[in-house]
Amino acid sequence: GEKPYKCQDCGKCFTASSFSVSHKRFHTEEKPYKCMACRKSLITSSMLYQHKWIHTGEIYKCNEFGKCFSNSDSLFSHKRIHTGEKRHKCAECEKCFINSSSLTSHKRIHTG
Numbered sequence: 001g002e003k004p005y006k007c008q009d010c011g012k013c014f015t016a017s018s019f020s021v022s023h024k025r026f027h028t029e030e031k032p033y034k035c036m037a038c039r040k041s042l043i044t045s046s047m048l049y050q051h052k053w054i055h056t057g058e059i060y061k062c063n064e065f066g067k068c069f070s071n072s073d074s075l076f077s078h079k080r081i082h083t084g085e086k087r088h089k090c091a092e093c094e095k096c097f098i099n100s101s102s103l104t105s106h107k108r109i110h111t112g
Helices: 017-028 043-056 072-083 101-112
Strands: none
Touching: none
């Protein structure tokens, strides 16, 4: 898809301006999300959500990416990003996708 939002610091492009804003924090080191349990500050709300699992329960962590998941199924699904495995195939055009939500979004191009 089209990625019209470009980071002025590194040139990385994004599909939505909200992703661009979150990404800029990596360059500015702005960390507006704070864990109330340990006071650690994080860059995005999703990073804070993942971090909270340290305090609340078992963590399933991706060794390549460092991303954490609440269950093994989610971690297994995420790992397909690294392997390139695409198990979800469009019946209309046979294009393949890593996860079912991407396939569902794609199917809309066939239905108008």
